[in-house]
Amino acid sequence: MRNLFTFLIAVAALALGGCAVNPVSGKQDFVMMSEQQEIALGRASDVEVRKQYKVYANPALQSYVSRVGQKVATHSHRTNIRYTFTVLDSPEINAFALPGGYVYITRGILAYLNSEAEMAAVLGHEVGHVTARHGVRQQSAAQAANIGISIASILVPELNTQAGHDLSNLLGGALLSGYGREHELESDRLGAQYLARTAYDPQAMIRVVGVLKNQELFDAEIAKQEGREPRRYHGTFATHPDNDTRLQQVVGEASGLTVANPTEGKSEFMKQTEGLVFGDSVEEGIVRDNRFLHKDLGIALTFPPGWNIKNSTTQLFALSPQVDAAIQLKIDDKPSGNVTEYTRRVLGKDADIETLEIEKLHAAIGTTGKAVLGVVYFDRKAFHIVGNAKTPATLEAQRNTMKETIRSFHVLTDDEKKAIKPLTIKLITAQKGESYAKLAQRSPLGKNAESYLRLINAQYPQGEPATRQILKIIE
Template sequence: MNTLTKSLLVVPILLALSSCARNPVTGRQDFVMMSEAQEVSIGLRQDILVKQQYRVYPSRALQDYVESVGQKVATRSHRPLLKYHYTVVDSPEINAFALPGGYIYVTRGILAYLNSEAELAAVLGHETGHVTARHGVRQQSASQAAQIGVTLASIFVPELGTNAGYNLTNMLGGALLSGYGREHELEADRLGADYLARSGYDPHAMINVVGVLKNQELFDTDIAKQEGREPRRYHGVFATHPDADTRLQQVVGESKSLEVANPYEGRDVFLRQIDGLTFNDSSDQGVVRNNVFSHGELGFSISFPSEWKVTNSPASISARSPDKLVSMQLKMDVKPTGTPTEYARRLTGGGSRVEPEEFNGLSAAIAYTPSTITGVTYLGSKTYIVQTVAKSPEVMDAQRNAVLNSMRSLHGMSEAERKKLRPLQVKIITVKTGDTYAELARRSPLGKNAESYLRLINAQYPKGEPTPGQSIKIID
C-alpha cells in the first residue's frame, strides 16, 4: 500500500471517531466532540483559571450593571436557556473574551473606551455570539481532531512520524485553527447586531465599537513605533479581528435590515456607572507617575530617568532610554541569608566588580561590568534587583549617573506617601464654554499623549471638540 493510500485511510477513521450536533444559530450539523454539559464543565474549569490570572474588578455596582446588560442580551440570543456569567476583570487591556459554556469577560480597560450602554451591549452581544454559535467548542473539537489525526497519521504513515512529518501535520492543524478566527469574529459581529436589535438597542452600536477599536489600534500602532514594541491587538494573535474597514462594511450591510423603533442608547446611565473607573495601572499592580513607580501594597518606590519610557507589566517593571540603547528592569526576589554584596556576586558571576552601598537606610550593593550595572537592595523581606544593560561601554558611560541615581532612589514608602498613592480614574464632567481637548489635556496627568487619549475615550479621535453642556470623560 503506497503512502498516499495510507494517508487517505486516516480521514474515514477520524470521521468515525467524531460526532456532529446541530448548531443553535445556523441549524446545520457541526463537527463537535462534546455535549453541552461538557461544554459548561469546561467553561467552569477555565473560569477558575481566568480568575487566578485576572483579579475581578472590585466594584459590586459595576459588576451588577454589566451582568444585567449581558443577561438582557443573552435572553434574546439563540441559546436563551444557557446560564451566562458576565464578569469585569481588573485589567487595563482593551479586551473582551468568551469561554465555552457561557462565561464572558470584559476588561475595565475596554469599558473606559465605550460611551453608552448600547456600546457595552454590543461588546457583550459579540461575545455572547461566540458562545451561542459554539465557536470555542468547535475550535476545541478541531484541535482534538488535529491531535487525533497526527497520532493516527503517524501510525498509518510512518513517514509522518519524522520531525519533518510532524512539523507538516502540526502546521496544517495550526492553519486550520487560525483560519477559524476571522470567520468566527464576523459571525459574532452579525449575531451581536441581531441581539442588539432584539434587545431594543440600535445595532449600529456594533459599528461604533468597531470604530473605537480601529481608532485605538491606529493610535497604539503609532505609539508602539515610538516605544519599539509590538502594537497591542484586540483578542490576541489568532483571534485578531480582520481589517476594521472590511468589518464595518459587512456589519453595516447586514444590520440595515434590523430596524428598531425608539432604540435605547443609555449614554448617561453608562457614564454614571463608569465614573471613578480605574484607568491604566491599578494600585495592586503598582502605579507610574512622572516616571516614579510606586507600589503601595509592597511599600516601595523608585524613580526612573525622566525622559525614559517606563512599562509596568505583571512580571516586571522596565524602562528604556529615548534612543533605545539602554534598558533597565526591576525584579523582586525573597530576601536570602547573606549580604547584598554576596547576592550580587552570585547573580552576576565573577566577571563583575561589586561594591557595597547603603542609601535611604537600606543595605545594597552594585555590580559593574563595562556594559551592565546591577543593583541589589534589601527592603523588608524582599530583594529588589535593578538590572541595566547598554548597547556598548561608551553608551553606559554616558548614562551611568542617570542609572545610578535611579538605583539609589529606591526606598520604603512612608505612610503619607501610601495615602497619596491612588490610581488614575475616569471622571465624568460637564463641558464648559471654552473647554477643548487640548486645554483639558494640559491639566491631565496622562502626559504627552493626553489629548489623543481624551479624544479616544470620548470617541472624537482624531478630530472634533466637546460641546458646552455635554458629559465627557477625563482622567483624574
C-alpha cells in the same frame, strides 16, 4: 490544574467524531463535545481565568454589566444555558468568552466605550461566539490536532500581553489565536441581531469596531515612539470600519429587526462608569510622572526624567527616550548571604562592586561591561534594579543615570502608602472653547494625554469637544 484540562480534553475526545446541532445554524456541526461537556469545560476554565485576573471590585458596576449582558443573552439563539458576565480588573482592552456561556469584559475596554449600546455590542459579540459555539468548534479542531483549549478573544488574537501568555500557558500552551475573519464576522452579525432584538441600535457594533480600530492606530503611533512592532487587534482589519463593506453588510442584516427608538443609554453608562479605575491598579503599582510606587511591596523608585515607564502585573521597566537603554526592577524572594556576596554571585567575579547604604538598607551596586546592577535588601527580599543598553558605549554614557535610579530606592511611609490612589474617570461638562490640548495640560496621563482623552471620548484622532458636551477626563 493542567491535569484537569487534560482530563476534560480526554473526556471530550471520547466523543470524537460526534456531531451536535449548532444553535445558530440548526445544522449538524462536527464537534467533539456535548453541551454538558462544554459547560464543564467552561466552568473549569472560569476558575483559571479568576486566578489569572482579578474580578473588578465594584458590585454596582458588575450588576449593571450583568443586567445588560443577560438582556442580550435572552435574545440570543441559545437561551437554555446559563450566562455569566464578569468585569475583570485589567487595564487591557479586551473581552472574551469561554465555551458554556462565561463572558468577560475588562475595565480597560469599558473606559473607551461611550454608551450602554456599545457595551451591549461587546457583550453581544461575545454571546455570539458562545451561541455559534466557536470555542467548541475551534476546541474540536484543536483536539483533532492534539492541542489545548482556546478562548474567544474579541481583540488581540495572540493576546500579546503577559496575562495572555500566562493564561495561554496555563490553559495548555495553545491557542489564543482568535477566530479569524469569518468567525469574527459571524459574531458581529449575531451580536448585531441580538442588539436589535434587545432594542439597541445594531450600528453600535460598528462603533465598537471603530473603537478597536482607533486603538490600533494609536498603538501604531506609540510603537513608532518606542521602536517596537505595533499590536494587532483581531476583529479589526486593514480597512476602517466605515469602509468595511462586509462588516457593514453583516451588521446591516439586523436593520430589519430594529425598533423605532433604540436605547442608546449614554447617560446611564456614563453614570455607571464614573469613578472607573483607568490604567494601572494600585495592586500592580502606579506610575506618576517618572516615579513608580508600589503599596504592597512598600517601595518607590524614581526613573530618569523623560524615560518611558512600562508597568504590568509581571514586569516593570523604563526605556530611555532613544530606546537604546533600559532599567528594570526584579525581585528575588529568597536571597542568601550578605548583599556584596550576593551581588557578586549574580554578576560573576569580574564585576566591580561597591557596597553602600540606601535609606539605611544594605545595598550594593555592581558594574560589568554589560550591565549595571543595584541590589537592595529590604523586607527579606533582594530588589534588583538592572540597567542594560544596546551598546557598551551607551551603557557607559548611562551608568550614572542608572546609579541614580538605584539610589532613588525608597521605602514608603504609612502616609505615602495611604496617598496612593489609582487614576479614575471623572465627568465634566465642556466649557466654550474647551480643547483636548488644554485638557491634556492638566492631565496626569503624561505625554500622550491628548490622544488618550480623545480615545476615551470617541473623538480620536482629530475631534474637539463641543460646548456643553459631557466629557470623560482622568484624574
